Amino acid sequence: MRKYQLELDEEQAKIIQRALDLYMRVGTGQIEHPVCDALTRAMFDVSTDQFCAARDELAIVSEKLTGYSSNASRCIGSPDLPNEFKRACDIHDVIRHRIAWDRNPEGGIGVSFLGPFHWGEGDLPKIKKVEN
Secondary structure, eight states: OOOOOOOOHHHHEEEEEHHHHHHHHHHHHHOOHHHHHHHHHOOOOOOHHHHHHHHHHHHHHHHHHHOOTTTOOTTTTTTTHHHHHHHHHHHHHHHHHHHHHOTTTTOSGGGGGGGGOSSSSSOOOOOOOOOO
């Protein structure tokens, strides 16, 4: 299999991490929450009422597309979840883990400091801090 190396700054790595989080959550059927979170980050100028109405409509669409009610979804370890979503989770976790330790070398409490779980088929990606 071909291998690629990509050099990113921390902000770029965080953007990829957030994009992968959105992608894997949509793949598990969690549509309205990550989409609304992404919209909040994008800071669209909408009122709270508009935002809540959009979120509620996304929940209806999500249920129609996935069959899961709001706050329900497939888990990342589900055997029927396609491997690409599991691999997206793996890449996300590897990036999140590296950023957490680089920002706080003494460690901390939280899932970011745990070693990445390995959900998908294939090797975990490798990431290292590049010295300037």
